[in-house]
Amino acid sequence: MKIAIIRQRYNPYGGAERFVERALAALAEEGAEVTLITRNWDGAPTADFRQVTCDPAYSRTLGGRTARDRSFAVAVQALLQQSNFDITQTHERIPGCMIFRAGDGVHAAWLAHRARALGPLARFGQHISGYHRYVIGAEKAMLEHPNLKAVICNSRMVADEICHFYGVDRDKLEVIYNGVDTTHFSPDLADEFRESARKAAGIPLNAPVLLYVGSGFERKGVPQLLQAFAQRRQRDTHLFIIGKDRRLRAMQSLAERLGVSGQVHFTGPLSDVRPWYGAADGFVLPTLYDPCPNAALEALACGLPMVTSTTCGAREWVKPDENGWVVDALDLPDLAKRLDDLSELAGNTRARNAARDAVAALTLPAMANRLLALYHRLGEGKNERV
Numbered sequence: 001m002k003i004a005i006i007r008q009r010y011n012p013y014g015g016a017e018r019f020v021e022r023a024l025a026a027l028a029e030e031g032a033e034v035t036l037i038t039r040n041w042d043g044a045p046t047a048d049f050r051q052v053t054c055d056p057a058y059s060r061t062l063g064g065r066t067a068r069d070r071s072f073a074v075a076v077q078a079l080l081q082q083s084n085f086d087i088t089q090t091h092e093r094i095p096g097c098m099i100f101r102a103g104d105g106v107h108a109a110w111l112a113h114r115a116r117a118l119g120p121l122a123r124f125g126q127h128i129s130g131y132h133r134y135v136i137g138a139e140k141a142m143l144e145h146p147n148l149k150a151v152i153c154n155s156r157m158v159a160d161e162i163c164h165f166y167g168v169d170r171d172k173l174e175v176i177y178n179g180v181d182t183t184h185f186s187p188d189l190a191d192e193f194r195e196s197a198r199k200a201a202g203i204p205l206n207a208p209v210l211l212y213v214g215s216g217f218e219r220k221g222v223p224q225l226l227q228a229f230a231q232r233r234q235r236d237t238h239l240f241i242i243g244k245d246r247r248l249r250a251m252q253s254l255a256e257r258l259g260v261s262g263q264v265h266f267t268g269p270l271s272d273v274r275p276w277y278g279a280a281d282g283f284v285l286p287t288l289y290d291p292c293p294n295a296a297l298e299a300l301a302c303g304l305p306m307v308t309s310t311t312c313g314a315r316e317w318v319k320p321d322e323n324g325w326v327v328d329a330l331d332l333p334d335l336a337k338r339l340d341d342l343s344e345l346a347g348n349t350r351a352r353n354a355a356r357d358a359v360a361a362l363t364l365p366a367m368a369n370r371l372l373a374l375y376h377r378l379g380e381g382k383n384e385r386v
Contacts, residue, residue: 001379002033004080006090006097008072009040018294019103019154019178020091024049026368027375037079039072054079066131069093073138086379089152093138095145098378101152105291105313106161107135113289113311114219116330143168149378152176152371154292155313174374179367180297180359185277187303187356193278201240201265203279208237208343211280211304213273213295214287217245221286221309221329223254228286230258231336237263237343239284240276244269277302281346284339286329287312300359303352305345307338323354 007020020036027034027049034049041051056075058067073094080088080096089099093107111132115123126132142148143166152174153159159173198205214220222241229239241264245251248266255264270276273295283299283306290296292313299306300317308314309329318324325338345351 001086001375002035002084003027003087003089003375004035004037004083004085006037006076006088006092006094007041008038008069008092010038010043019101022179022364022368023371026372030372032375035085037076052079064131066134069138070134087375090142093135093142095138095141096147097142097145098147099150099152099374100142100148101154102158102162103152103154103291105158105289106165107132107139108165109161110219110289111136117224117288140166148172150174150374152374154178156316157311157313158291174370176367176370176374177362178292178294178297179364180294180301180362182301182360182363185274185298185301187352189274189278189302191278193275197275197279201279203238204236208234208282208346209280210237210239210282210284210339210342211242211276211299212239212284213242213276213299214285214290214293215243215245215269217243217247217251219288220290220293221288222251224329224332224335225284225286226251226254226258226260226264228332228335228339229264230260231332232343233340234343235263237339238265239263240265240267240280242267242270242273242276273298274302277304280304282306282324282342284342285309285312285314286327286335288329290314297359297362300355303356305342305348305351305355307335307342317358319354319358323351323358 005020005024011017024034036049036051037054038051039055054072054075056071058071076094077096087099088097089101090097091101091103111126115126118126151162151168151172154177156175159175162168162173163170195205203209212225252266255261277299283304285293285296285308287309288311290312296306296308296314306318306324308318308326310326311329315326318326325341327334327338
C-alpha cells in the first residue's frame, strides 16, 4: 500500500511532528511504501521513508502566513492528482485527502476559546483577520469534501468540536490517542533525577515544585498561570516553565511585576524534559485550547498529578480529587486554589499512582495498532494489505 502523509514543516517541539514520526515508523515496519510530503523537514531524525519537498514560492510581504499555507495546499493538491497513492493523510487543512488528523484541533473552536481572553478591539481584529478567514474556509472545505473518509481525533473533545462546528458524521471520527513511551516516562524518574535536578536549581528537596511544559505561551495559558500563581497560599511552592516562545521576556517581566520571579523559573526549551518530570510534584497546563498535549500524557505517565483546563483534551484523564483537577483557564481564583491543592499532593503516593494509571494503556504500540487498523479498513476496498 502506498501512503502519503502531509505536514508542512518540522518543529522539534511539536506534538504533531512526534505523531508523524511514530506513524511513519509503524507503517514502515508493516512494509508500507510511505511518502512524507512537506515544505521543510530539516532537523528531524532520520527514518525509513521517502520525502517529497513541496516548497512553492509565496509573498512573505503581501500574503504572509495566509499565502504560505495557501501556496502549500495548492501545490500538494496538484501533486496528489498526479500520483497514485492508496491513502492520503494530511495534518494540514487541505481539501481532497482521504484522512485528516486534527492534531492541531479545530480552528473554529480555538478562535471561540481565544476570544474569551481578548479585549473588544482584539476580538474585532481576530474577526476580520484574513488569515483566520482563510483557515476557517479551508477547514470547512476539507471536512465537507467527498474524498474525506476519516478524521483522526486525538481526544474526545476534538471529536465533539468537529461535530458541533461542522456537523461531520460521527462514523467518520476516529479517536486515536497520542501514544506515550511508558518506559521512557515513568515514576522511576523521581528516583533518578529528583535530588540532582533540584540541587542544580537550588530548590529544597521538601519544597513543592509544579511544572509547566509547552510552547505557545498565550494559547497555553502562561499569563493566567502566573497571575494565579501570585495568588497562591503556599508561598514555598516553586514553578518551572519549560518551553520556547517569542514572549519569553515578556512573561519574565510579568513574573517580576507580580512579585514571583524568585519562585518562577523559566528554562527555555529543553531537549530532555525528563529530569524535571522526575523533580516535580505536579504538572499544570491551564491552556486556553489544546487538543491533546503530549506533555500532559508524559507528565501523567511519570506519576504527576495535574491541573488542566476545560478546554484541554487531556481533561478526560483527570479524576478530580484523585489525580488532579480541571478548571476554567480564565478563572484565576479557582486556578490559584487548585495550584495550592496540587502543591499539597507533594509526596502523595496514591495520587501519583492514579496519575500513572490514567494513561498506562496509552502506549506507542496501542496507538500504532489503532492507526494500522484504520489503514487496513480503508484499504480493504482496494484489495490490498499494508
